[in-house]
Amino acid sequence: MERKRMDCPALPPGWKKEEVIRKSGLSAGKSDVYYYSPTGKKFRSKPQLARYLGNTVDLACFDFRTGKMMPSKLQKNKQRLRNDNFSLSKVWYITEVFRYYVFYVLTNGVFCFSLFWEKRLKGLRSSDVTEEVLKTMELPKGLQSVGPDMSDETLLSAIASALHMSSAPITGQTSTAAEKNPAIWLNTSQPLCKAFIVTDEDIREQELKVHQARRSLEEALMADGLARAAETTRDIDGKVA
Amino acid sequence: MERKRMDCPALPPGWKKEEVIRKSGLSAGKSDVYYYSPTGKKFRSKPQLARYLGNTVDLACFDFRTGKMMPSKLQKNKQRLRNDNFSLSKVWYITEVFRYYVFYVLTNGVFCFSLFWEKRLKGLRSSDVTEEVLKTMELPKGLQSVGPDMSDETLLSAIASALHMSSAPITGQTSTAAEKNPAIWLNTSQPLCKAFIVTDEDIREQELKVHQARRSLEEALMADGLARAAETTRDIDGKVA
DNA sequence: CGGAGTGATTTA
DNA sequence: TAAATCACTCCG
Numbered sequence A, B: 001m002e003r004k005r006m007d008c009p010a011l012p013p014g015w016k017k018e019e020v021i022r023k024s025g026l027s028a029g030k031s032d033v034y035y036y037s038p039t040g041k042k043f044r045s046k047p048q049l050a051r052y053l054g055n056t057v058d059l060a061c062f063d064f065r066t067g068k069m070m071p072s073k074l075q076k077n078k079q080r081l082r083n084d085n086f087s088l089s090k091v092w093y094i095t096e097v098f099r100y101y102v103f104y105v106l107t108n109g110v111f112c113f114s115l116f117w118e119k120r121l122k123g124l125r126s127s128d129v130t131e132e133v134l135k136t137m138e139l140p141k142g143l144q145s146v147g148p149d150m151s152d153e154t155l156l157s158a159i160a161s162a163l164h165m166s167s168a169p170i171t172g173q174t175s176t177a178a179e180k181n182p183a184i185w186l187n188t189s190q191p192l193c194k195a196f197i198v199t200d201e202d203i204r205e206q207e208l209k210v211h212q213a214r215r216s217l218e219e220a221l222m223a224d225g226l227a228r229a230a231e232t233t234r235d236i237d238g239k240v241a
Numbered sequence C: 001c002g003g004a005g006t007g008a009t010t011t012a
Numbered sequence D: 001t002a003a004a005t006c007a008c009t010c011c012g
Helices: A046-056 A088-121 A126-135 A141-145 A152-165 A200-240 B046-056 B072-076 B088-121 B126-135 B141-145 B152-165 B200-240
Strands: A016-021 A031-036 B016-021 B031-036
Touching: none
Parallel strands: none
Antiparallel strands: A016 A031, B016 B031
């Protein structure tokens, strides 16, 4: 997030906190947190910090990453919370997060999936391509730190989990849908993440990339003998339209 | 038990297995099992191993902890059959499934989520509404039995899981996208499920329902004091557009 | 920034 | 509840 040393109210006066994002490698996007004593000494971990401060400061519930005191650290409790009292700012935040999430699956997910089959069918080793592409398909972690306050993370997790991991049976209302115009739900506002504020040019670029990926994919499928299956599907299309 | 890499006869030649005892902390005494590919890459779980090996090795009855094939594992899981090669019909099927999945998240997911907040803001108890709506948001179970043959289930699960549960870091290509016209990916063919073959009338109906749901949601948000937050978002919109 | 070691969370 | 999986810390 920042390369700047910030005051840290949870520590004695004069202590600073710094967060540095990793730029490359397997852990690109992750960050390292450092603290600086009033004299400028750098600390890279909580144990190191605790050794230095000794018993002058109680770090039992100090969260090294956020720099805040987290009373929950003392409790081993799991948070299966379904509280009735979430605030309206959370309503707003979650709405944004969900919209962003759908948006993410739709854009990056589909794009990467097309890319995957394209490469796969061109003869690249399956396992390599799989590893590579699957890495790009997750829900970005960075999103979780964007909200108005930290406690929103629990709700976001709960929603994202329920969306994909529930084991309840299928229900009725999935039987109708509006495939032909899904865009109607996605035009109200920008996503929260700065990285996802896009210009019209970005959009044109991405459209082009995806069109090309899809075209390549379809050509590859055809060339590999799926013409018959495609033919069948077209028949169905015809009858429905 | 050991800190030494042992040959693992249940895997292809060159694969090694290692067991490491945890020495300290709350989990001291427990052990972790790792595998190493012939090239030296380390694997820390069976899912990770399966993603890498793909369809080249059948891990259905492979026990990660012992490193041996356990035929009894087959009995417990009713559908763990898997072919050595996946046929082109499977490629086709998976492509369809994935398209359907995006489609599903986009339509039913967003719709139900709107419905959820609408109800929530009208005063229904949160926990009840949550339970009810989350049930409707999952990936329908019925879909899994639609494919050309049962062994496709494994692949479908792998893809669905990877999309949401991967642990790799976020990468660069998520920074551009095409929010304004997501429909470009969703017009090639009909989904596989009979329940999802829709008529134009179905679509008009669903569009209407969703429009109404969104309208209700937005009105409720405004009425509850989120006008300021919405205002902020519009400002951002304006600058980007 | 990597990755072994261990905590935290999820699954069965 | 333990076992399995995943995530993160911390130090090189």
